Amino acid sequence: MDGGISENNGFKELKALIGAGRKKIAEGCRDFIDAQLDTEAMSILLFTSATTDKSKAVMLCHRNIAENLMAMSSMLNIVPDDIFLSVLPLHHTYENTCGFLCPLYRGAAIAYCEGLRHIQKNLQEAQATVMLGVPLIYEAIYKRIWDQASKNPKTLKKLKFGIKLSEILKKLGIDITKKLFAPVHNSFGGKIRIFISGAAGIDPEVAKGFRSLGIHFVQGYGLTECSPIVTLNRDVDFKDDAAGLPLPGIEVRIDDADPDGIGEITVKGPNVMLGYYEDPESTQRVMKDGWFSTGDLGYIDADGFIHITGRKKNVIVTKNGKNIYPEEIETLLTKSLYIKECIVFGKDDPVFGDVVVSATIVPEMEVIETLFEGRKPTEEEIYDIIRKEVKEVNKSLVTYKYVKDFNIRYEEFAKTTTRKIKRYVKD
Numbered sequence: 001m002d003g004g005i006s007e008n009n010g011f012k013e014l015k016a017l018i019g020a021g022r023k024k025i026a027e028g029c030r031d032f033i034d035a036q037l038d039t040e041a042m043s044i045l046l047f048t049s050a051t052t053d054k055s056k057a058v059m060l061c062h063r064n065i066a067e068n069l070m071a072m073s074s075m076l077n078i079v080p081d082d083i084f085l086s087v088l089p090l091h092h093t094y095e096n097t098c099g100f101l102c103p104l105y106r107g108a109a110i111a112y113c114e115g116l117r118h119i120q121k122n123l124q125e126a127q128a129t130v131m132l133g134v135p136l137i138y139e140a141i142y143k144r145i146w147d148q149a150s151k152n153p154k155t156l157k158k159l160k161f162g163i164k165l166s167e168i169l170k171k172l173g174i175d176i177t178k179k180l181f182a183p184v185h186n187s188f189g190g191k192i193r194i195f196i197s198g199a200a201g202i203d204p205e206v207a208k209g210f211r212s213l214g215i216h217f218v219q220g221y222g223l224t225e226c227s228p229i230v231t232l233n234r235d236v237d238f239k240d241d242a243a244g245l246p247l248p249g250i251e252v253r254i255d256d257a258d259p260d261g262i263g264e265i266t267v268k269g270p271n272v273m274l275g276y277y278e279d280p281e282s283t284q285r286v287m288k289d290g291w292f293s294t295g296d297l298g299y300i301d302a303d304g305f306i307h308i309t310g311r312k313k314n315v316i317v318t319k320n321g322k323n324i325y326p327e328e329i330e331t332l333l334t335k336s337l338y339i340k341e342c343i344v345f346g347k348d349d350p351v352f353g354d355v356v357v358s359a360t361i362v363p364e365m366e367v368i369e370t371l372f373e374g375r376k377p378t379e380e381e382i383y384d385i386i387r388k389e390v391k392e393v394n395k396s397l398v399t400y401k402y403v404k405d406f407n408i409r410y411e412e413f414a415k416t417t418t419r420k421i422k423r424y425v426k427d
Contacts, residue, residue, distance in 0.1 A: 039063040042274055046093050048224045057277035058093075058224045067270035068097060068227040069105050071247035075232045076196075076218070078130070080107035083191070085128035087113040087137065089417045093228040094198050099132040124189040131195055135202040136419040138195060138217075142206045145184060145213075163212045177214025184213050194235065198222065199418040201308055203331065204240035220244050221308060223294055225286070227271040230294075231306045242305035243298070247271075253291075254300060258323060261299040262309055266291045297325065314423065316346035319354045322400050329357065329403065332396060336389040340364040341413060343423060347405065359406040361386055362413070383408060 025033070042059040084103045088095035103110050111126035113119055116137070123131065149156045162180040169176060178185055185192070195210055197219040210217040216235050221243030222228035230252065231244035238244070246252045250269035257263035272292045275283035286293045297315065298308040310325035317323055326344035333342050342361040349356040363382055371377070371385075386408060394402045413421045 037062055039066070040274075044096075045277060046091065046096065046224050056279060056282060059274040059277050060227055061274055064227040064271050064273065065097060065101065067249065068229055068247070069102055071249055071271070072098065072220075072229050072232060073102065073106060074248055075234050075245075076194075077235060078102060078106040078108060082106070082108035082129045083126055084108060084110045085113055085119070085123055085126055085131045086110055087116065087119055087131065087133055092199075092418055093224040094222065094418065095132065097228060098196070098198070103130075120187060123192060124187075127189045127191045129191050129193050131192065133195065133197060134199045134418050134420070135197055135206075138197055138202060138210070139206055142209055166212060166214070175214070177212075181213045185215075188215075194218065196220070200420055201243070201327070201331070203335070207240040218244070221296075221306060223296075225273040225292055225294075226250075226267055226269075227273070229271070230265075230267050239301075239303075239305050241307065242301070243308050244306060245304055246306065252300070252306060254298070255293070257299070262297055262323070263299070264312055265294045265296045265298050265306065265308070267294060268292070314345075316344075316355060316357060318400055324357060324401050326357075329359070329393070329397070329401065332393045333359065333361065333390070333403075336364075336393075337367050338364050338385050338389055341421065343413065343421060344403070349404070356404040357401060359390070359403050361390075361406055361408055362410065363408060365410070379408075 021032070039062045041061055043062045044060045044065065046058050046060065047055045048058060082103065084099055086095065086099050088099060090096055090100060100110065102108075108130075111122065111128060113122045119131075119137070119141070122128075146159075149159045159181075166175075166177050166180055192215055194216040195218075197207070197217070198221070202219055207217040207219065217240075218233040218235060218238055219240075220229055220232035222230045229247055230250060231246050233239065233242065233244040247269075250267060250271060253266050253268075254261065254263040255266050268291045272287075272290070275287065286295075295312050296308055297310050297312050298306055300306055308327075310327040314326050315323055316326060324346070329344045330342055333339050333344070340362045342359050344357060344359045346355040347358040348354075363386055365382075368377060368382060368385060372381070377385075386406065390403050390406055415421055
């Protein structure tokens, strides 16, 4: 025992700590209540994810974090009864602010995942109601739901019919999704009400698909330098192909917009960082008159929603001035069952006399091998399958965006802790 606080194997119970604190306050101790905060001093140092550049140490103050917490909480309904399942690393700003500090701020509970392979089991055990994740996680979960249903024609037919029926009833103000899709909800513990996605854009069909099954789905956009959330879709006001609306108190503008309205996203507000630690030159490059240049390209639609088209550093510019955003083509390619992941880039081609779109593609070997009845496919056969998939994607693109060249690799790309590909890492 330690001052009346029960201890088990070196751990102190939270309830006991809270009780001890209340007792001290009742006895007149005001050390915590009257503590003076320097809201402008650096209080946390977090590193950028370094997908396109060297990781930088971002200085955030108490005001940055507090303002971001209050603003995001005004956009989504998080209540004390909620239980978050934490699956992402705490050293990443997204999880730190949104998956750790936010539930504490709102009085909710947090359960910690044992590892990515245990998400479904941990959702059941914790009876979680909210989960923050990245697109790769949600896309894998969604694919598994349909893969399981596809094993039984009757189950697949029932699932498709249920979705159609549900959509009709919702238009009449009737929501019976939890009953219609009880097996899906039970597989997640029966309590999950919302999935929140960040760190990268997600396929709109996945977001819409989860919502059709009765699990609300929203995505947001942010950066470590912005504490991190800049825009967020609301649970009552959303667009699946958008990054969301700017949080209250945050200004977003598009700089150097092209004829299509696409330009660099810049941000101003109380959530913007103090600067990069011991790196004034890098700080000056991205900060001007209080505006932070994100390095991301996008546009603002007529309803005020922000749409991300790609990274400024990644854009491919043809000799006649056409801009090509690799992320758009990568999203289309990875919709193929036979493509696991890819990187799209520009390459000078003497034959065409211009920059052409190229790709490095990692094939989904488990799926491809099912086509060959147990035998291992040759490299030529794999190449032919991928070539057909690339050709199919090209049909949906304007000519100057065509993938004219690609190569295959069999090892996955190096990734950050939030499963984003490090584009410029040399293997």
